[in-house]
Amino acid sequence: MDKIKKEKIVFTIIRIISFSSVVFLLTLLGFIFYKGFSVINWQFLTDIPRNGFTEGGIFPSIVGTVYLIIGTMIFAVPVGILAGIYLAEYAKENRFKNLLRVSINVLAGVPSIVFGLFGLAIFVKRMHLGVSIISGSLTLGILVLPTIIQATIEAIKSVPDTFREASYGVGATKWQTVYHISLKTAISGIFTGIIISIGRAAGEAAPILFTAATFYTRGLPTSIFDKVMALPYIIYGLITEGTFPDKQVPIAYGASVVLLIIVLLFSTVGIIIRLRVRRRKSW
Amino acid sequence: MVKVEVKDLKVWLGKNFVIKGINLEILENSVTSIIGPSGCGKSTFLRSINRMNDLISDANIEGEIMIDDKNIYDPDVNVFDLRRKVGMVFQKPNPFPKSIYENIAYGLKIHGTKDRNKIDEIVEKSLRDANLWDEVKDKLFENAFALSGGQQQRLCIARAIAIKPEVILMDEPASALDPIATNSLERLIVELRKNYTIVIVTHNIQQAARVSEYTAFLYLGELVEFNKTEKIFTMPKDKKTEEYVSGRFS
Numbered sequence: 001m002d003k004i005k006k007e008k009i010v011f012t013i014i015r016i017i018s019f020s021s022v023v024f025l026l027t028l029l030g031f032i033f034y035k036g037f038s039v040i041n042w043q044f045l046t047d048i049p050r051n052g053f054t055e056g057g058i059f060p061s062i063v064g065t066v067y068l069i070i071g072t073m074i075f076a077v078p079v080g081i082l083a084g085i086y087l088a089e090y091a092k093e094n095r096f097k098n099l100l101r102v103s104i105n106v107l108a109g110v111p112s113i114v115f116g117l118f119g120l121a122i123f124v125k126r127m128h129l130g131v132s133i134i135s136g137s138l139t140l141g142i143l144v145l146p147t148i149i150q151a152t153i154e155a156i157k158s159v160p161d162t163f164r165e166a167s168y169g170v171g172a173t174k175w176q177t178v179y180h181i182s183l184k185t186a187i188s189g190i191f192t193g194i195i196i197s198i199g200r201a202a203g204e205a206a207p208i209l210f211t212a213a214t215f216y217t218r219g220l221p222t223s224i225f226d227k228v229m230a231l232p233y234i235i236y237g238l239i240t241e242g243t244f245p246d247k248q249v250p251i252a253y254g255a256s257v258v259l260l261i262i263v264l265l266f267s268t269v270g271i272i273i274r275l276r277v278r279r280r281k282s283w
Numbered sequence: 284m285v286k287v288e289v290k291d292l293k294v295w296l297g298k299n300f301v302i303k304g305i306n307l308e309i310l311e312n313s314v315t316s317i318i319g320p321s322g323c324g325k326s327t328f329l330r331s332i333n334r335m336n337d338l339i340s341d342a343n344i345e346g347e348i349m350i351d352d353k354n355i356y357d358p359d360v361n362v363f364d365l366r367r368k369v370g371m372v373f374q375k376p377n378p379f380p381k382s383i384y385e386n387i388a389y390g391l392k393i394h395g396t397k398d399r400n401k402i403d404e405i406v407e408k409s410l411r412d413a414n415l416w417d418e419v420k421d422k423l424f425e426n427a428f429a430l431s432g433g434q435q436q437r438l439c440i441a442r443a444i445a446i447k448p449e450v451i452l453m454d455e456p457a458s459a460l461d462p463i464a465t466n467s468l469e470r471l472i473v474e475l476r477k478n479y480t481i482v483i484v485t486h487n488i489q490q491a492a493r494v495s496e497y498t499a500f501l502y503l504g505e506l507v508e509f510n511k512t513e514k515i516f517t518m519p520k521d522k523k524t525e526e527y528v529s530g531r532f533s
């Protein structure tokens with residue numbers, strides 16, 4: 001067989017594989033939407049669960065997921081950005097910094113259930129925060145922290161040094177340069193990282209399993225020390241422990257659709273911002 | 284009057300002994316060129332005058348640089364005030380990724396100017412002084428990267444003069460520009476010398492001849508010859524200088 005023929009075959013295989021991944025994604029989305037769309041209506045989105053989650057809606061879980069997202073971001077965004085700034089602009093190249101870098105990479109790859117166990121041991125038990133929004137937010141916060149730190153570092157590193165030089169050249173201090181030049185230039189890259197982590201925080205069930213979520217509550221949470229219903233968790237609950245599967249499974253699919261839409265919405269916004277920034281970048 | 288007096292300046296960058304004891308006097312309201320082959324330490328010398336070398340973590344500096352009879356390496360010198368007094372224009376135009384207006388307002392703001400009218404006024408004045416106003420007055424709030432290279436470099440000069448420096452350092456400011464942009468930049472430099480003391484590094488010997496009154500020839504970190512520009516070009520004392528300015532340098 002000659003070279004060109006071989007190449008053609010390899011390319012065809014690659015093309016089929018990449019095409020099938022698109023097909024797979026579309027099938028998945030189609031399947032979830034097909035199964036879940038029929039139950040989605042105004043009541044489903046705005047009502048509380050009724051009759052042991054066989055009727056009514058999933059409103060409290062949507063609210064719970066939103067609360068968890070907000071809580072997660074309150075912890076993770078400032079800490080992540082500050083840590084990223086520190087590592088990108090201030091930390092000297094030495095063993096300690098390398099250790100930090102490696103730890104962050106490792107942390108990014110730790111399975112989410114392990115974060116759940118950690119949250120249970122530290123926030124729920126040791127710090128006596130109980131199974132609550134705050135415990136769940138802290139746990140999810142740690143889960144997404146590496147993503148935000150890495151996004152911040154990458155975005156700041158991509159700011160050319162000539163900008164910093166220009167800033168020092170007019171007499172700016174280090175902090176002024178970091179704040180007005182590095183950070184402001186990098187902000188959209190950082191923002192993209194934050195958006196991606198929001199998607200992640202919204203969708204994960206394992207980290208909130210023992211730290212924040214509950215299958216059923218009366219009404220909405222009134223304080224950060226309350227348990228919450230959350231979309232990924234009720235999906236899990238309805239599928240595995242439902243006693244009336246024929247009524248509850250469709251609700252689980254409906255909740256999946258809502259969760260998917262929330263996550264897709266966030267990641268789409270993230271992708272759009274990233275594309276726009278890439279186009280605007282002129283240096 | 285002497286504005287900048289360099290006394291036995293020695294600079295090490297890491298293990299490299301880059302500036303090997305330079306003595307030089309730079310006169311007020313004049314243009315002084317620094318010429319010499321690539322790698323001889325021109326940039327390093329220039330960056331000693333506003334202490335940009337401080338940013339290199341393993342830089343070591345000995346000797347004194349007196350500006351208005353004050354050694355800028357004295358421990359009580361505030362380096363940020365120094366850089367306000369000694370502005371800098373870089374080799375490649377490096378405007379901030381901000382609007383034209385913001386590029387100039389930046390230096391004012393970080394030094395505490397808040398009054399919007401005052402900032403407007405200085406932005407206009409600086410752009411006029413940099414011969415750029417007419418070209419950009421209708422697009423002050425557009426991104427500076429939309430400007431041509433030559434315009435960007437004049438914007439960088441406007442940014443430097445906005446904070447009222449007394450000395451302006453330029454490190455091969457025309458090396459990234461086409462001949463027409465270079466020409467307008469050189470005319471600008473000649474105009475600026477009325478109000479500023481200018482030190483310009485250039486690898487273009489003709490440029491040194493066109494814009495400067497004094498020329499220093501550096502070779503391997505040492506000052507080989509320093510004199511009025513026309514003397515350097517017509518009656519160089521040192522053989523190396525003669526070879527360099529006549530383009531017979533190997």
Ligand SMILES: Nc1ncnc2c1ncn2[C@@H]1O[C@H](COP(=O)(O)OP(=O)(O)O)[C@@H](O)[C@H]1O
Nearest residue numbers: 296297299301321322323324325326327328339
């Ligand atoms: N950060 C640095 N660390 C070590 N050596 C450096 C550094 N920057 C420049 N040098 C060395 O210093 C010498 C002079 O550099 P430079 O001042 O940039 O020369 P020029 O501007 O005349 O081309 C060169 O040999 C260069 O390799």
Ligand SMILES: [Mg+2]
Nearest residue numbers: 325326327454
């Ligand atoms: Mg140089």
